[in-house]
Amino acid sequence: MSAVLTMSGAALSVGVLAVNVRSWWKGSREIKTLVPFGGGLIHGGSWTLCVGGLLGWVQVRTVDAGSSVGDWGVTKVTGTGGGALTAGSMGTLTPAGATVVVIALIIGAITFKAAGKADKKKIIGGLFVGHTLTATAGFAQLMQWLPDTYNAVGAGLQDVLNGVLPL
Template identity: 40%
Template sequence: MTGRTGLTLAGLAIVLVVLWANLRPWWRGDRDPAKLKSFGTGSLLGALATMCGGGVLGWLAGCAPTLANNGGGKGVQGVTGQTPQATVTQGALGQLTPEGAVIVFLVFCGTIFAYRSAGKDERKRMVGGIFCGVCLCLTAGVASALNWVPDLVNQGGTVLVDGIEGAGLL
């Protein structure tokens, strides 16, 4: 996470608003887990983006907290007259291995395919999920709770490579 912008309290506020806007209709409705698919897909990609040191996903992980901080700062100041500039304690999920990067690439491609075939509302939910996934995984609490994700992704990549190599395909 070196060089990445930390999330301010105002930035956290706007992220929580986006999270609430996506989870509230589901909670008040029939709570069908399938209705969280688009938001969850985006959140997964957002979380994985925080593990990327560069590329499109690394860039996205660097931009999202800046957008949250700017938008949250303006929103909180406009409503309350105060701008909470204190930063939330930063966290990081971990580092990708080359094998794990293949898994993240496949998730990225799957998310793009899902986005292209989704309707307008589902696309909005995906983008909201990416935004929340990135921003929340840059906090110490969420990063700590999800500290198993990098190992899972990296090991999944290793299993994929070992399976392909063991099958004589590579």
């Protein structure tokens, strides 16, 4: 299961990204203010790795919706829209890496529930950007570190649970 983002859908995603970066740039420029959006972006990108599962299904539907809304908006403004982009892949998850994605999802859900209204909006924006832009070849290439990180953490967790403690 994979989704293809259109150029118009990417414009919508880049717009959400630009709004968040601009508000940070015009604000205090403290790294901690980027955490809600960045966390959402990483979570959204993670779901791209979950092909065949519920998270992958949500990711594909989000990309389709982003492309549809972007195409509608660009067509209304310019008279033309669409233009499929090359689909990308960040890599694959091991079973242990997939387990870490689920753990991150649980932590993310708890964090979202505890977040204030403004941070919830940033998290949702980050999720949208992560879902959509990681479906493209270029952004997926930039995010190739993500599955490697999940897989490495998962392998370490599996070793600890199997009693293979690092000395």
